[in-house]
Amino acid sequence: MQTKSFSIGIDIGGTNTTFGMVNTRGEILDQGRLHTPDYPTPETFVDALQELILPKIKEKGLERFSGIGIGAPNANYYSGEIALAPNLPWKGTIPLRSLMQDAFQLPVTITNDAKATAIGEMTYGAAKGMKDFIMITLGTGIGSGFVSNGQLIYGHDGFAGELGHTIAIRGGRLCGCGRNGCLETYSSATGIVKTAIEWLNTRPHPQQRLPAEWLFSLYQSKGKVSSSEIHSAALAGDPLAIEIFDFTGKILGQALADAVAITSPQAIFIFGGLAKAGDFIITPAKLYMEQNLLGIYKNKIELIPSGLSERDAAILGSSALAWG
Numbered sequence: 001m002q003t004k005s006f007s008i009g010i011d012i013g014g015t016n017t018t019f020g021m022v023n024t025r026g027e028i029l030d031q032g033r034l035h036t037p038d039y040p041t042p043e044t045f046v047d048a049l050q051e052l053i054l055p056k057i058k059e060k061g062l063e064r065f066s067g068i069g070i071g072a073p074n075a076n077y078y079s080g081e082i083a084l085a086p087n088l089p090w091k092g093t094i095p096l097r098s099l100m101q102d103a104f105q106l107p108v109t110i111t112n113d114a115k116a117t118a119i120g121e122m123t124y125g126a127a128k129g130m131k132d133f134i135m136i137t138l139g140t141g142i143g144s145g146f147v148s149n150g151q152l153i154y155g156h157d158g159f160a161g162e163l164g165h166t167i168a169i170r171g172g173r174l175c176g177c178g179r180n181g182c183l184e185t186y187s188s189a190t191g192i193v194k195t196a197i198e199w200l201n202t203r204p205h206p207q208q209r210l211p212a213e214w215l216f217s218l219y220q221s222k223g224k225v226s227s228s229e230i231h232s233a234a235l236a237g238d239p240l241a242i243e244i245f246d247f248t249g250k251i252l253g254q255a256l257a258d259a260v261a262i263t264s265p266q267a268i269f270i271f272g273g274l275a276k277a278g279d280f281i282i283t284p285a286k287l288y289m290e291q292n293l294l295g296i297y298k299n300k301i302e303l304i305p306s307g308l309s310e311r312d313a314a315i316l317g318s319s320a321l322a323w324g
Contacts (some may be wrong), residue, residue: 004066008053008106009319011113012036012072014087019049020312021056022319026124028312030056042094050103057104067107068100069321071116071314076158080110109321113314114143115152115161117306119324120317121269122147126307133265135306136163136256138274138281141176142184148263163259164188168251187252189227189274196225196244203240215240231277245277249284256285257292260301271306271313278305 006029010019013036020031032052039045057065074085080097082088100108111119118135121127127135131150137143142164146153153160164184165177172181173194185191200219215233219225233241256268274281286303293301308316 004323005064006060007066007319007322008057008068009315009317009322010049010068010070011116011314011318012070012075012082012088013113013314014073014089017045017049018314019053020315020319021053021060022316024323026316028315031315037089040089042090042096042099045090046096046099046103049100054104057106062105065106065322067109067322068104069116069119069318070096070100070108070110071113071318071321072096072110073112075110075112077109077111077115077154078158080108082110107322109324111152111154111158111321112143113137113317115145115154116317116321117143117271117308117313118145118147118152118317119320120308120313121271121306123320123323124308124316125269126304127267127269128307130266132263134163134256134259134263134268136252136268136270136272138188138252138270138272140188140190140273142188143272146259146263146265148265153263163255166255166258168255183251183255187248187255187274189272192227192230192244192248192274193225195247196230196241199240199244200225214238227274231280234277234280242280245280246284249281250288252281253285253288253290254292256289256303257294257297260289260297261294264297265301267302267304269304269306271308271310275305276310 007022009022017034017036020028022028034048072082073087075082082094082096097108097110114137121135127133133147135145144161144163146161165182167181168183168186169181173185174180175182175185215238230241234245
C-alpha cells in the first residue's frame with residue numbers, strides 16, 4: 001500500500017531542466033526550471049536544484065516523499081550515471097544518482113527521458129492498467145520504451161529498447177550514431193525534413209501549381225523547411241506534403257511491425273512533436289504496420305496518441321520513476 005504522498009520529477013535537457021512536485025494522482029503541485037548550460041559542473045547543477053527544491057520538500061515533510069525520479073540523456077538505470085551525453089555541458093561519466101542522494105537524502109532513480117515517458121504513461125496516462133505496450137517519442141530523434149509483463153525492459157546494461165536505432169533501410173541515410181539507415185533518420189521530426197528536402201531538390205516544380213501546392217515555393221523562398229511547415233502544408237491539402245507524411249508513416253509502420261513481433265504489445269503510444277500531426281502520421285503508420293504484421297498479430301494492436309500532455313509529460317514521467 002502506498003504510504004507516501006509526493007514524488008519529485010526532474011527532466012534534464014541540453015537547454016533546460018524542468019522539475020516538479022507530483023502527488024499520487026499525477027497532479028503537478030509546484031514546478032520550475034533551470035537553464036542547464038548555466039552550470040559548468042554537475043556539482044554546481046545539483047547545488048542549484050537543492051537550493052530550489054529542498055525547502056519545498058522540507059515544507060511538506062521529507063518522510064512524505066517516495067523519492068526523486070530523473071529523466072536524462074544517456075542516463076543508466078542500473079549504474080545511476082550519465083555517460084558521455086553529447087548535448088549536456090558536462091563531459092565524461094557523471095555519478096548523478098549518488099550526487100543527488102547526498103544532496104536530498106531521498107532515494108533517486110534515473111533513466112533516459114524516453115523510458116521515463118513510458119513509465120509516466122503507465123502510471124498517469126492512457127497505458128494505466130496495461131502490462132504490455134510500447135512508447136514511441138517522435139521528436140528530433142526517436143526515443144522508445146518497451147513495457148512487458150508490467151515492467152520496463154532495461155536489458156542487462158540499462159540500454160534496451162532503442163527502436164530509433166534499428167535499421168529501417170539498409171545502407172540508408174547517415175545517422176548521428178555513425179551508422180546508416182536508422183529509423184530516426186526517416187521517421188523523426190528531423191527525418192521528415194530530410195525527406196522533404198530530398199524530394200524538393202529532385203522532383204520537378206509543378207508547371208500548373210494548385211493553390212495548395214505551396215511547399216515548393218516555400219522551400220525556394222527560404223532555402224529550408226521545418227516539420228511544422230510540412231504539417232501546415234498537409235493541412236492545406238498540399239499533395240507533396242501528404243505524400244511525405246505517407247512515406248514517413250510507412251517507414252515507421254514497417255518498423256513497428258517488427259517491434260510487435262518481439263514483445264506482442266497491447267498498444268503502441270505515439271508521443272512528441274511529430275505526433276502532433278495526428279492522423280497524417282498515425283493513419284499511414286497503422287496501415288503499413290498492419291500490412292507488415294505476422295498474421296497472429298493482425299488487428300490486435302492499437303496505435304494511439306499518448307494520454308500525457310506534452311507540457312507536463314517530462315515531469316510526470318520522471319516523477320513516476322520514484323513510485324517504483
